[in-house]
Amino acid sequence: MPGYPVLPEGIAYGGDYNPEQWPEEVWHEDVRLMREAGVNLVSLGIFNWGLIEPAEGEYDFSTLDRVIDLLHGAGIFIDLATPTSSPPVWFRNRYPGSRLVDREGRVIAGGSRHSFCPSSPEYAAASARVAERLAERYGEHPAVVMWHVHNEYGWANAACYCETSAEAFRAWLRERHGDIDRLNAAWGTTFWGLTYGSFDEVEPPRLGPAGQLTGLQLDYMRFSVEAHIANFRRERDIIRRHSDRPVTTNFMIPNCKPMDYWRWADEVDVVANDHYLDAARTDPHIELSMAADLTRSVAGGRPWMLMEHSTGAVNWQPRNLAKRPGEMRRNSLAHVARGSDSVMFFQWRASRQGAEKFHSAMVPHAGTDSDIWRDVVALGADLRKLAGVRGARVTADVALVWDWESYWALELEWRPSIDLAFRERMEAFYEALWREHVTVDFVHPTADLSRYKLVLVPGAYLLTERAAANLRGYVEAGGHLFVSYFSGIVDEHDIVHPGPHPGALREVLGLWVEEFHPLPEHGTVTLTGASAAGTPDAADTPGMTGTIWSERVRPAGARTVRAFADGPDAGHPALTRHDLGAGVAWYLATALPGRPADGGLREVLRPVLDDAGVVRPRDLPDTVELVRRGRHAFLINHDDRPVTVPGVTGVAVFDGTRCTGSVTVPPGGVTVVELDEEAR
Structure with a gap:
C-alpha cells in the first residue's frame, strides 16, 4: 500500500484549484502567482464531473489535459480528484431513483453537491466509470502524485432513507446479526412489543x-x-489498478459527527482533514489544536495532511469573521506542529459565483495588493524553511478516549439530561490539558494504551465489554485512568450493562452508583476542598462548583478525595481514587469547567497529572502553545504581549537566531526552534 506522497519534498503547500471557473488566460496568471507564493501542490478536478463527462458515456479531457500540462510545466504537483461528490445534472435526471431522501420521506432537490443516495447502484456504476477513465488517463502522469477520491463524505448525505437504502440496510443487518432472533435480542425489541418476525419487516429509522x-x-x-x-x-481500488500513487479523501474531523473516522482510518493511504476555525468561539485555536491532535491520532501517529482550511473568513458561519493579523499563520503552523506535513486551503482563487463566493482564498477578490496575499507569500517562505520537519512524529504521554459510537448513543433522545453532550465534556477536558501545556493523543477505547502515563475518559456512555476489559488491564498493569460521570453505562446495542451502574467500569473504579441526579438548568453543586495528600479537607483548598450532573456514589474499595458539599448528594463522594493492581483509577461524578477563569477541572487534573508522572512546563502562561515534533519545538503565542519561554536551546528556524536557554516569542507570533541534541 502506498504511504505519504513522495513528492513534493518538504511541506506541501497549496489548495483546491478550480480553473474551470476562469478563462484560460487567468490560468497562466495563476501559475505565475503559485510560483511566487511557493505553492507546490494543488487539488484538482474535485467538481468537474459535468465538464469531463458532459453526457453519459461521452468524455472530454481536453481542458483537464491543458491544465495538468500547464501545472506540470511549472513544477507544481497535483492531487487529482475523482469528481464524484457532485454528480452532473444529467445523472440526476436520468436516474431519479438515485436521489437523496430525508427522514421525513422528502426527495431532496438538486442544485448542490451530495444530493444522491449513498446506496444507489446507479451512482455506484457511474462513479466507478468516471474514476476508471481518470485513472486510465492520468494514473502514471508524473505531475499526479496522489489521488483525492470524492470530497467530504457525509457532508450533506450522511444517511438516506429511500427504499433502495432500506433494502441495503436489511442486507447489512443479515450480515451483521445473522438471524432475526439475534437482532431482536440486540435491539431489545420485547420492550413495547416491537419484535420482528423477519429482516424484511425492518424499516429505516425514518421520522416517527x-x-x-x-x-x-x-x-x-x-x-x-x-x-x-x-x-x-470502489473508486480507490479502481485507481490502484492504474496507479501506484497514494489515495485519500478529505475527512472533517471532528466536525462531522455521522462519520466514524476510526472506521475510515485504515481505508486511506494517508489521512487528510479539512478544518475551519469557528469564529464564534472566544478561543478557537484550542478547538483547532484538538482537531489536529484527533486527526493525528486517527492517522495512527503518522504524518497527515491538512487538505483544507481558510486564509480568512468562510462563507457558511452565521457571522463570517475575518481572521485577525497573524491568525492565519498561527493556524497553519499549529497544524504542522501537531503532525501535518501539508498546509492546504480552500481555495486558490476566490470564486465570483456560486455558494462560496464570499469564502476567503489564497488569491482574494482584492487581488495581490492585499494583506491576505502578502501573508500567503510569507507563509510559503516559512514552510520552505520547515522542510526538515516533514515526517517527524509528535509523541504524547496522555490520551483522551474518543469513540464516535458513544458520541452517537449519548445524544439520542430520552437520556437523563438534555445537557449531556459528548463534545462539551471532551472539549472541557482537552482545554484543561491544553492550558496545562500537555500534548495529548486520542484513542479508541480498545486501543493499546500501554505507552500512556495517563488515560482520560471524558464521556464513554457506550462502552463494550472488550473496551472495559482493556481499561482495567491498563490500570492493573500500572496505568493511571481518569473517568468522568455517566461512563460505562451501556453496551454497543445501547443495552444497560448489568447493574448497578457503572456496570462496565464498576470494578476498575471501585465504586457503584445508586442514583443519577441530573441538575436543573443552571443548577450547581459545590465540592469540598482536598488536601495535597488527596483527602477531604475543606480548610486546606477551596471547593469548586459542578454543573449538569450529580450522582449518589457508593465506594467499594475507592476512597473519597472530594465530596459534594450540597445538592442532592451532599456528603457523598464527588471525586474518588481507587488503587488497583499497579495502577490508579479516578472518578469524577459531576461536570467541572475546563476554562481557566472557572477553575475546577484543571485544578482537579493537576495532582492527577503529577501522580501519573506527566512532565510539563510549569511556568508558561496558558496563552502560549508549546508542542514538540521530532527535533523541533513549536512555540505559538496567542497573546498580544511577548512571552519568554525558558528551557529552549537550539536554532530558530525562521531567522537563524541562536537560542541559549530561552526564547522570546513576539505578540501573536510563532517561533520554531530546532533543538540541540542534548535539549531534545
Missing part, C-alpha cells in the same frame, strides 16, 4: 413517534458509514 428503538438508530448510523466507505473503496 418518539422513542424509536435506539439499537435500530445506532445500527443505521453504522450502516450509513459503511455505505460511504464502500463507495470510497
Whole structure:
C-alpha cells in the first residue's frame, strides 16, 4: 500500500484549484502567482464531473489535459480528484431513483453537491466509470502524485432513507446479526412489543413517534458509514489498478459527527482533514489544536495532511469573521506542529459565483495588493524553511478516549439530561490539558494504551465489554485512568450493562452508583476542598462548583478525595481514587469547567497529572502553545504581549537566531526552534 506522497519534498503547500471557473488566460496568471507564493501542490478536478463527462458515456479531457500540462510545466504537483461528490445534472435526471431522501420521506432537490443516495447502484456504476477513465488517463502522469477520491463524505448525505437504502440496510443487518432472533435480542425489541418476525419487516429509522428503538438508530448510523466507505473503496481500488500513487479523501474531523473516522482510518493511504476555525468561539485555536491532535491520532501517529482550511473568513458561519493579523499563520503552523506535513486551503482563487463566493482564498477578490496575499507569500517562505520537519512524529504521554459510537448513543433522545453532550465534556477536558501545556493523543477505547502515563475518559456512555476489559488491564498493569460521570453505562446495542451502574467500569473504579441526579438548568453543586495528600479537607483548598450532573456514589474499595458539599448528594463522594493492581483509577461524578477563569477541572487534573508522572512546563502562561515534533519545538503565542519561554536551546528556524536557554516569542507570533541534541 502506498504511504505519504513522495513528492513534493518538504511541506506541501497549496489548495483546491478550480480553473474551470476562469478563462484560460487567468490560468497562466495563476501559475505565475503559485510560483511566487511557493505553492507546490494543488487539488484538482474535485467538481468537474459535468465538464469531463458532459453526457453519459461521452468524455472530454481536453481542458483537464491543458491544465495538468500547464501545472506540470511549472513544477507544481497535483492531487487529482475523482469528481464524484457532485454528480452532473444529467445523472440526476436520468436516474431519479438515485436521489437523496430525508427522514421525513422528502426527495431532496438538486442544485448542490451530495444530493444522491449513498446506496444507489446507479451512482455506484457511474462513479466507478468516471474514476476508471481518470485513472486510465492520468494514473502514471508524473505531475499526479496522489489521488483525492470524492470530497467530504457525509457532508450533506450522511444517511438516506429511500427504499433502495432500506433494502441495503436489511442486507447489512443479515450480515451483521445473522438471524432475526439475534437482532431482536440486540435491539431489545420485547420492550413495547416491537419484535420482528423477519429482516424484511425492518424499516429505516425514518421520522416517527418518539422513542424509536435506539439499537435500530445506532445500527443505521453504522450502516450509513459503511455505505460511504464502500463507495470510497470502489473508486480507490479502481485507481490502484492504474496507479501506484497514494489515495485519500478529505475527512472533517471532528466536525462531522455521522462519520466514524476510526472506521475510515485504515481505508486511506494517508489521512487528510479539512478544518475551519469557528469564529464564534472566544478561543478557537484550542478547538483547532484538538482537531489536529484527533486527526493525528486517527492517522495512527503518522504524518497527515491538512487538505483544507481558510486564509480568512468562510462563507457558511452565521457571522463570517475575518481572521485577525497573524491568525492565519498561527493556524497553519499549529497544524504542522501537531503532525501535518501539508498546509492546504480552500481555495486558490476566490470564486465570483456560486455558494462560496464570499469564502476567503489564497488569491482574494482584492487581488495581490492585499494583506491576505502578502501573508500567503510569507507563509510559503516559512514552510520552505520547515522542510526538515516533514515526517517527524509528535509523541504524547496522555490520551483522551474518543469513540464516535458513544458520541452517537449519548445524544439520542430520552437520556437523563438534555445537557449531556459528548463534545462539551471532551472539549472541557482537552482545554484543561491544553492550558496545562500537555500534548495529548486520542484513542479508541480498545486501543493499546500501554505507552500512556495517563488515560482520560471524558464521556464513554457506550462502552463494550472488550473496551472495559482493556481499561482495567491498563490500570492493573500500572496505568493511571481518569473517568468522568455517566461512563460505562451501556453496551454497543445501547443495552444497560448489568447493574448497578457503572456496570462496565464498576470494578476498575471501585465504586457503584445508586442514583443519577441530573441538575436543573443552571443548577450547581459545590465540592469540598482536598488536601495535597488527596483527602477531604475543606480548610486546606477551596471547593469548586459542578454543573449538569450529580450522582449518589457508593465506594467499594475507592476512597473519597472530594465530596459534594450540597445538592442532592451532599456528603457523598464527588471525586474518588481507587488503587488497583499497579495502577490508579479516578472518578469524577459531576461536570467541572475546563476554562481557566472557572477553575475546577484543571485544578482537579493537576495532582492527577503529577501522580501519573506527566512532565510539563510549569511556568508558561496558558496563552502560549508549546508542542514538540521530532527535533523541533513549536512555540505559538496567542497573546498580544511577548512571552519568554525558558528551557529552549537550539536554532530558530525562521531567522537563524541562536537560542541559549530561552526564547522570546513576539505578540501573536510563532517561533520554531530546532533543538540541540542534548535539549531534545
